[in-house]
Amino acid sequence: MCLAIFSTWVRQMKLESVEALRVHKQRFGLEGRAFGAPARVNLIGEHTDYTGGFVMPMAIDFATVAVVSARNDGRAVFYSLNFDEEVSFELASLGRTPQGHWSDYPLGVVWSLAQEGITVSGFSMSLAGNVPVGAGLSSSASLEVATAMALLSHAGQELPLKTVATLCRRTENEFVGAKSGIMDQFIVAGGVAGRVMLLDCRSLEFELLPLPAEVRVVVCNSMVQHQHAGGEYGDRSDEVTAGQEVLRRERPGIELLRDATLADLEACKDKMSAASFARCRHIISENGRVIEAKGALLRGDVGRFGELMVEAHASMRDDFAASSPEVDTLVEIAMRQPGCFGARITGGGFGGCTVNLVKVDKAEAFVEAVRSEYKATLGISADCFISAPTDGALAMAAKGGVQ
Template sequence: MTERQQPESPASGFPVPGAPVPGTLGPLEVSARFTATFGQEPDGVWTAPGRVNLIGEHTDYNEGFVLPFAINRTAAVAVTLRGDSTARLLSSYGDQAVVTVDLSTLSHDTMQGWTAYPLGVVWVLRQMGVAIGGFDLFLHSTVPTGAGLSSSAAIECAVASAFNDLSGAGLTANELVLVGQRAENEVVGAPTGILDQSASLLSTEGHAVFLDCRTQESKLVPLDLAAEDLLVLVVDTKVTHAHATGGYAARRASCELGAEVLGVHALRDVAEADLPEAAGLLDPETFRRVRHIVTEDQRVLDTVAVLAGAGPSAIGTLLTASHASMRDDFEISCPELDLAVDTALANGALGARMTGGGFGGSAIALVPAAEEAKVRDGVVRAFAKAGFAAPDIFAVSPAEGARRVL
């Protein structure tokens, strides 16, 4: 998300948040599952990754800076074009029943559950004048859902890449980013930005994507963790995003109020030097929200600078400061996230923070490879002692963006 750092839509239906991640199917296996279902080989197989936001939370909709990277967990789609107006879709989740839709009657009412993601992308492309007729599609994803890792954007970007190739539309990666965002906004109903889709489409292996959410300008920043014997551990707390509580909307409203009172277009235009004056103009809660955004934007810029100089082993304090700001000023953490961060730091992590929209989801920890087992074991023990559900802990590395794989 993002820009999007909002919780994933609870109405998505793909898959149920908290559901176990299925076993990985390689491109040939995805193709074989397609063939077994639809009776012919697919025209191709495309994949797109989920993402971790290394730093820069809730800065997106304030027209600020973010620094995500694609992870080595992906959504894969196998697609074959048909000669009629029928779309048949199957996912590897749920009851594995084929969903059939007449594209001539495609509307918000016919795009429901998990199909809202692929059909939403098709609907947007057709609205843009891209000629897409009937098709068969099989979807498989290993991006955990409800964990703040952008499982929905991975689906959208894989589908957008597939139909961009199959239709010969020739859309650029930046244009496909906006296709995915529009599908989220207008079909799924999640008012997200461009962070997630940008990470999924623009990433390359061993790099993060430094994104200016005001201009959509981006550049790749080296993030070669392996060269320094580092890894990023994701701690999925299994606490799903509490979207229905309105916490995300309230934070966004506070930011908009802060910008209005301070007389700026967006909080991107407020500098750290302006904060003392802002404290006298804003109520205490709104000021704390503003302070997080302003300092978080600066932390993104500082992280990019440190990566270019000292390298990834030196960014830990920035990650940890980001978590403290989200916990204390933006107030979007939760006991499970705080425990994951504190325990990881106590067991050898160089830095740790919650990632994603907050109110649940995942924390990330920058960990020397030699300390991985200690950090994992420490977090598992701490969660058990606190009576929390067992977390899912796994390592991720900066991966390649969306592409055709078969």
């Protein structure tokens, strides 16, 4: 891992924490405790998690900070530094009542903790972060996990990684109403500095794999935002579910798409819609690419890893129909640059970011070239960031948190 990048990340987290702590005391009159959670980027394995498949994400150096202190009136009060807005709820009457507001995410964590038998007493919480919203870097999971860590401390409780990730996913699925898998919450909570994670989304078993020292991960934001709660993301999830149901009915032994082969899918083609067939073909082939990507990493074969990223992007664009013209342009520009091994869309799709694997000594020039060409082509100024795998929330807490 690049020590300079890691040091910058630590300083950034401390700055976010110091400001949130200062504002919290000024607003609520009490010292609070700060807890942080990073963002994530997925190197390969898109839309496979909610069908029990394989993914390969890493935690990256953006952060959400949650500062918490006690109050004695039985209320949950959230203040967002980013929105400069405060909302308040009576804990005794809390139900599953999302409002389509940013507060649904932290409030949903309170509700989800209760489903685990953990009831929290009154609290004030200040939230701050620099994770780009709608960029495919999982700002929602970062917010959920930071909130969960703060509230678990407030309640005097500790939970294992799988439970933290599961309750935060429940927040997303059952409270907010977004049809997402568990990858985001799992890597945001459980990432480890210097490692990418191969996660089996059915068993929740995982391996930590080294990122070769000769490459950097560059994240490029198309500046086109997306949303997961409903819309096209929800449509794709429904199409996948319909195809999976056909396979489950027609092919004994198949429970989830990760159990199916492309031959199984072809045999059931006439029994599902063309859209479901294409979406399922993406997921089945993507699971295979993730497993092959693991082998490429272990061999240090960054060339093959990059080829798999390009194949994954084509599958997201064509079979899953979840890219966008702006993202496609970013990928095309990236692949023309010296030292770029691979590029693809990352996150749920329909905008957001690309993830790029770039030779370390070409990374700075890559960023400048991509920014310049994207601006010249589409008139949009893309944000680009050179990243390295960072610690997730549980590892940060074990190392003393962000205070």
